Amino acid sequence: MLHEPETDADVSEQQLANEPYVEPLLELKEVSRVYGSGDAKVYALRDVSLRIMPGDFVSIVGPSGSGKSTMLGLLGCLDIPTSGTIIVGGKTVTGLDDADRTEVRGRTIGFVFQQFHLIPHLDATGNVETALLYRGLSKAERRRRAIESLDKVGLGHRHEHRPVQMSGGEQQRVALARALVTEPKILLADEPTGALDSQNAENVMELLTNLQSSERAVVLVTHAAEVADAAFRKVSMRDGRIVSDMTRVR
Amino acid sequence: MKTFKDLLMVSLTGLFARKVRTLLLLLGPMIGVAAIIAAVGLTDSAKGDLKAKVNKLGTNLIEVSASSAFGGQDPTLPEDVLDRARSVVTVKSVAKVHELANIVVTPYNEARDKYEAVPIPVLASDVLLPSVLEVKLISGRWLNEFDEQATSRSAVIGIGLARQFNYLPGETRTIELGNIRYGVVGVLSEVELEPAFDNAVFITFSAAKADFVDADKILANKIYVRSQVGAEKDTSEALKIAINLGGPDEVATDIKSEALQLAAQSDQQIKLIVVSMGILASIVGGVGIANVMSISVIQRSAEIGIRRALGHTRSIIASQFLLESLFIGLLGGICGVLLGIVSIFLGATIAGWVFVLAPWLPPAGILLAMVISVIAGLYPSVRAAKLEPLETLRLG
Ligand SMILES: Nc1ncnc2c1ncn2[C@@H]1O[C@H](COP(=O)(O)OP(=O)(O)OP(=O)(O)O)[C@@H](O)[C@H]1O
Numbered sequence: 001m002l003h004e005p006e007t008d009a010d011v012s013e014q015q016l017a018n019e020p021y022v023e024p025l026l027e028l029k030e031v032s033r034v035y036g037s038g039d040a041k042v043y044a045l046r047d048v049s050l051r052i053m054p055g056d057f058v059s060i061v062g063p064s065g066s067g068k069s070t071m072l073g074l075l076g077c078l079d080i081p082t083s084g085t086i087i088v089g090g091k092t093v094t095g096l097d098d099a100d101r102t103e104v105r106g107r108t109i110g111f112v113f114q115q116f117h118l119i120p121h122l123d124a125t126g127n128v129e130t131a132l133l134y135r136g137l138s139k140a141e142r143r144r145r146a147i148e149s150l151d152k153v154g155l156g157h158r159h160e161h162r163p164v165q166m167s168g169g170e171q172q173r174v175a176l177a178r179a180l181v182t183e184p185k186i187l188l189a190d191e192p193t194g195a196l197d198s199q200n201a202e203n204v205m206e207l208l209t210n211l212q213s214s215e216r217a218v219v220l221v222t223h224a225a226e227v228a229d230a231a232f233r234k235v236s237m238r239d240g241r242i243v244s245d246m247t248r249v250r
Numbered sequence: 251m252k253t254f255k256d257l258l259m260v261s262l263t264g265l266f267a268r269k270v271r272t273l274l275l276l277l278g279p280m281i282g283v284a285a286i287i288a289a290v291g292l293t294d295s296a297k298g299d300l301k302a303k304v305n306k307l308g309t310n311l312i313e314v315s316a317s318s319a320f321g322g323q324d325p326t327l328p329e330d331v332l333d334r335a336r337s338v339v340t341v342k343s344v345a346k347v348h349e350l351a352n353i354v355v356t357p358y359n360e361a362r363d364k365y366e367a368v369p370i371p372v373l374a375s376d377v378l379l380p381s382v383l384e385v386k387l388i389s390g391r392w393l394n395e396f397d398e399q400a401t402s403r404s405a406v407i408g409i410g411l412a413r414q415f416n417y418l419p420g421e422t423r424t425i426e427l428g429n430i431r432y433g434v435v436g437v438l439s440e441v442e443l444e445p446a447f448d449n450a451v452f453i454t455f456s457a458a459k460a461d462f463v464d465a466d467k468i469l470a471n472k473i474y475v476r477s478q479v480g481a482e483k484d485t486s487e488a489l490k491i492a493i494n495l496g497g498p499d500e501v502a503t504d505i506k507s508e509a510l511q512l513a514a515q516s517d518q519q520i521k522l523i524v525v526s527m528g529i530l531a532s533i534v535g536g537v538g539i540a541n542v543m544s545i546s547v548i549q550r551s552a553e554i555g556i557r558r559a560l561g562h563t564r565s566i567i568a569s570q571f572l573l574e575s576l577f578i579g580l581l582g583g584i585c586g587v588l589l590g591i592v593s594i595f596l597g598a599t600i601a602g603w604v605f606v607l608a609p610w611l612p613p614a615g616i617l618l619a620m621v622i623s624v625i626a627g628l629y630p631s632v633r634a635a636k637l638e639p640l641e642t643l644r645l646g
Pocket residue numbers: 035036042043044062063064065066067068069070071645646
């Protein structure tokens with residue numbers, strides 16, 4: 001079922017000529033991330049190159065400590081590589097200052113984390129609205145979009161609930177609504193189902209699967225085989241390197 | 251502008267979400283500011299009645315009198331004393347008087363024996379005296395130019411004398427000045443800066459010369475001057491030189507409200523001590539704010555991380571926390587000012603003082619609380635901004 005990428009490249013030249021060119025949404029070029037220095041040096045990532053294309057639904061798998069989260073942080077402009085180049089939407093972000101990188105992040109990337117990371121003193125709507133702050137939107141407009149986004153993840157009845165009043169699955173769906181409300185080109189999820197029971201995990205995975213569209217890319221890190229298998233493309237990592245990058249045949 | 255509005259909303263929501271913590275933080279600056287306001291207010295209120303009096307009477311009345319250097323009789327000021335006084339640039343207005351000696355004053359001739367024992371001063375005075383003293387007349391009018399030119403026997407009496415002689419307001423009466431009958435044309439109201447005037451009789455220079463002085467000229471022996479406010483000391487020195495120049499007699503000056511002003515001064519030492527304690531309390535409150543905010547930054551590191559991940563810049567995060575401490579200062583300051591004012595009011599009421607609150611005090615108190623809170627919030631805010639989102643979120 002799964003092919004090595006080289007096989008993908010074997011499509012006939014005729015067919016390629018008809019396809020329009022698409023720019024990768026995200027690109028890592030020989031990126032390394034080293035923690036510490038001297039003897040305590042840890043290569044969390046070694047010379048990794050990766051392209052995320054529009055419409056991609058990628059799962060990143062690998063043993064603990066293999067550098068999955070490190071790579072996701074770099075993809076999401078939350079971190080700076082020790083060496084190599086990162087390009088987001090055609091723009092090289094390595095070398096940008098923090099404020100500019102933050103701007104790129106806010107505009108193009110949505111995040112979902114294993115621990116949900118909702119702001120405890122805000123209700124569901126408030127949490128989703130947080131993603132829309134400082135964008136010149138009126139309070140009413142922010143609210144309208146937040147509620148719309150909450151409705152999309154099936155939380156129409158939980159607008160005014162605070163995180164402590166919601167189940168894990170509901171909280172993760174609020175987090176998902178928050179990630180989506182800015183309509184990001186790229187959605188990055190680190191173990192989004194890691195803290196959920198199987199029923200809730202399935203629910204969240206279904207939402208994630210439905211999110212994937214021809215313009216958007218979804219990248220998720222996971223340990224669970226069934227979660228990884230939901231993706232079209234599977235990137236396997238070991239010791240800070242990508243050991244395989246396979247795409248499912250359609 | 252929209253960004254600022256968003257920031258305001260986020261900071262206020264953050265403060266409201268932790269009401270108890272916010273209230274505890276308010277206490278520091280609040281107590282400090284309240285102590286300062288109460289200290290200044292109460293020490294001021296203790297002298298409030300005197301202060302009010304100084305304000306009413308003005309601080310700028312100067313008396314210039316002739317005093318003979320060698321014990322000579324009847325020292326006088328130079329003839330052109332008014333012009334000399336007016337040559338001092340800080341002089342606003344001036345009036346001259348001459349105190350006449352040994353005139354027996356009685357309400358009517360038959361009462362001579364009864365009143366002889368009590369000396370009542372009789373002053374030759376110019377038409378400007380009430381305006382320089384800034385006192386009004388209870389009834390009637392002051393001496394005018396016509397009286398002066400016509401050498402009319404018109405007199406104005408002080409309020410004390412009017413009571414003593416049982417004058418009714420508006421009544422047509424006469425007064426005997428050394429057997430010469432004068433018509434009373436007016437009663438002067440209380441002259442608080444020159445209490446002797448309350449029992450004095452005022453007549454024109456021309457009448458005084460005609461009826462009581464043998465010499466061919468009558469010279470003033472005293473003038474009253476209003477100077478520019480704040481220039482009293484300099485004016486009084488300048489007047490001495492300007493008037494004394496070339497004359498035989500010495501000149502003495504007296505700033506009339508100086509003693510009163512001194513008495514009205516608040517106890518500076520007590521004020522200083524309590525204000526220092528208030529400032530100290532505010533600073534301790536500030537340290538408390540710095541402490542709690544620092545802990546709060548650690549507690550809220552995940553919140554900060556997620557905000558950064560959602561695209562909030564470092565400066566936005568710093569501003570958010572700085573605004574929170576600014577509001578704590580503002581609220582604490584306002585509460586402190588209110589508490590301080592209540593303290594002054596209660597204290598002054600219990601002690602029977604006049605409530606005095608310097609108008610600069612409330613804004614200064616609020617400003618102090620805000621400045622201290624912002625300084626206290628500076629370090630935690632910078633720390634919050636410096637947090638690395640990846641570390642606070644611990645992906646996966
Ligand atoms: N802040 C850090 N300082 C030092 N070393 C770090 C740091 N963050 C990660 N590492 C190291 O980098 C390597 C990769 O870590 P990473 O978190 O990317 O692994 P992972 O694949 O996400 O693991 P897991 O499945 O357990 O989440 C690990 O060896 C880890 O110890």
